[in-house]
Amino acid sequence: MRLTGMQKALWAAAGIAVLAYATLLRDAGPSPGFVAGAPFHPTFSLPDETGRLLSPSDFGGKHLLVFFGFTNCPDVCPTTLAEVAQVMDDLGPDAGKVQPLFISIDPERDRRLGLADFTAAFHPAIIGLAGDAAQTRAAADSFRIHFARENDATAPDGYTISHSPALYLIGPEGDWLRQFTYGTPASEILADLRSRL
Amino acid sequence: MKTLAFSAILSLTASAAFACETVTLGDLIIQNAWSRATIGAGRPGVLYLEITNKGSTDDALVGIATPAAGMPMLHETVVSNGVASMPHAMAVPVPAGQTVALAPGGYHGMLMDLTAALKEGETFPVTLMFQTAGEVTVTVDVLSMRAEGPDCADAGQ
Structure with a gap:
């Protein structure tokens, strides 16, 4: 098959566009918002402080505003919960x-310190969820967020936790909307x- | 009588909430020191403030001490590649001619091993240790858990 000059130029342009798009996807990193293709339905199954197991479908078609954090976090977490x-x-x-x-990424300690008192101090509408290690990891993986326990001899109980500090918005059908x-x-x-409700 | 007692309490509270003391140490001006109330003493408290260096020599905040906490330390929140971590800051640089803020999402004092719960409307002293200028004690206003900045009439000036 022989290509005309114009066809070659078009194929080259298409190639560049594909490469550029691939670069865009790669550079977007772990942020779930840039997942190409299928709708994204992050999920969780985690108990609240009373032990009631909750997942996204239990909230009756509300929008969910989800934050992963821990109550021993003095700076980022209170600032976000205040907002x-x-x-x-x-x-x-x-x-x-x-x-x-508020999904605890430090569930054992947060249950001990009292999660509901903490969230209620910011706003009575906020529900705190704290599962076991496997449930917590599953929720974080589903949302494609990072958290890691980091040993730090100077921190309370000898550790702190690095984590993705964004807020995630989930739609009434459980679909990921944005961060x-x-x-x-x-x-x-x-x-x-307001533009969505 | 009841009203009188109530207004007396109110004025005490108001003066505490608006203490917003400005302290000078050589070329350094420290102001807008605030913290958030805590539930109990089991979780760390926080310390935010602003330091202005009017001089021509760089300085640095190298340590903090307070009777409110057994283990106060300087930390810095770092958000990198979408992940927040909170490394211990050895020192907070206070360059000549600049204002440096310990503020939400950046440098802050982490007050571990609190002696008692920090209650909204109360104050506590913190001693700041500078590399060059020496030490000075400031009064910190304890604001609501929901506070996002200092509550001073002159904040930000």
């Missing part, structure tokens, strides 16, 4: 359509939610 609390207050009558969830990177102002999260 979530502000968003819930500002949603007013629409607040009932959004369920904020809000750490530090996204409450007003921006609010505006995004």
